[in-house]
Amino acid sequence: MTDSSGIEFQRVRTPEQYAGFQECASIGFQQRMENAEAWTEAILADLDALDHRVAVADGRTVGTFLSFDQRLTAVGGATVPARAVSAVTVLPTHRRRGILGRHMRESLTAARVDGAAAATLIAAEYAIYARYGFGQSTEVVDYRIAVDRAQLPERSSDQLRYVGGDEYLAAADGIRERVSVPGRVSRLGINGRQSAGLLGKDDDKQRLVLRRDGDVAGVLIYTVENKWTDSRPDSTVTVSELLGIDVAAERELWAFVMSIDWVSTVLAPQRAPDDIVSTVPVDPRTVQVSNRCDMLWIRPLDVPALFAARTYAAPGRIVLDVTDPGYDGAGPGPAHGRFLIESAGAAGGAGTCAPTDEPADLALDVTDLGRLWLSDEPVARRVAVGSVRELTDGAAARADLMLFSPRRPWSVEHF
Helix, strand or coil, X not given: CECCCCCEEEECCCHHHHHXXXXXXXXXXXXXXXXXXXXXXXXXXXXXXXXXXXXXXXXEEEEEEEEEEEEXXXXXXXXXXXXXXXXXXXXXXXXXXXXXXXXXXXXXXXXXXXXXXXXXXXXXXXXXHHHHCCEECXXXXXXXXXXXXXXXXXXXXXXXXXXXXXXXXXXXXXXXXXCCCCCCEXXXXXXXXXXXXXXXXXXXXXXXXXXXXXXXXXXXXXXXXXXXXXXEEXXXXXXXXXXXXXXXXXXXXXXXXHCCCCEEEEEEEXXXXXXXXXXCCCCHHHXXXXXXXXXXXXXXXXXXXXXXXXXXXXXXXEEEEEECCCHHHCCCCCCXXXXXXXXXXXXXXXXXXXXXXXXXXXXXXXXXXXXXXXXCCCHHHHHHCCCEEECCCCHHHHHHHHHCCCCCCCCCCCC
């Protein structure tokens, strides 16, 4: 379909279209894809499972957009259907022509029709996506550990060993089925194979599986930058994946990484803000946060489905008044309205959510709703900074009691 400016919007169905998609994306992201040939072969073998779309002008791809089905984890461990958005680019020569807006509106409209409770993305630039109803919903931090100064606990007798790609992939998939941290999104199979080193050429990553009584308890991927300073080893380890079924498994993996010979520094990017890493060394000052950033952005599409899926820490009721201006301000969006959230059971129990005409207790924009749903930040603090308005006295405190989560959300996957 061609618009009035002569730009044609297509769904990718042929190798030639996908080649144009990759060329445009490499310019937009300012880098060539690692293992591009193997990645392309894998994508073309299952092209219908992923919705690649392109904008074409004068025979050249000038914009890209990818969406696919995903599962998003609520507080309490249940998951809801979501539509992930990724690989969004527009060539610098074709900005301000409505390419992103056209792709986004079509994707979100289809997602709602298909029953998605929300859409998700990871924003390369902060200022772009609020106009489509997305809002920052999780954070990540980068850790830097000076292991040459760290005193470490004794390691347990759990079995930890280096493995090949196939064994690692099976173990990593199994771990993910047991990790119920709020905000976690499901992983595409192709991303799993890439992480396991099964896509393309060999890489320099080391992969380990931790077992306890024969069962998988954790997985770890790291790389080493070998360096000597003044005739002494001064290497740096970068952790790209570390997941455990419980705190003990995570501590075991962190203790191992920090104890690798010749290593003076461990870097752990894009970890959960409440990761236990700082509790592993005897001296927690050896662990420093080197960066803090937004990660998962959520666009609520079905408010009752989202809030009915999560659990609540205390009984109560709260009415939210959500303003949803639609996609690019085109009109009331699917999350617009007033919603009653009720939890009558014990701590950790289920709740209900439904539209209501009752007076509202809290008012907020749709861009703040994902953060509130995942309990990433106390409601009282959002009120204090002006992002949420308290319409009845004590409403923020009541909401915080109901919505409390013992873990901060973490999306785990990059997509």
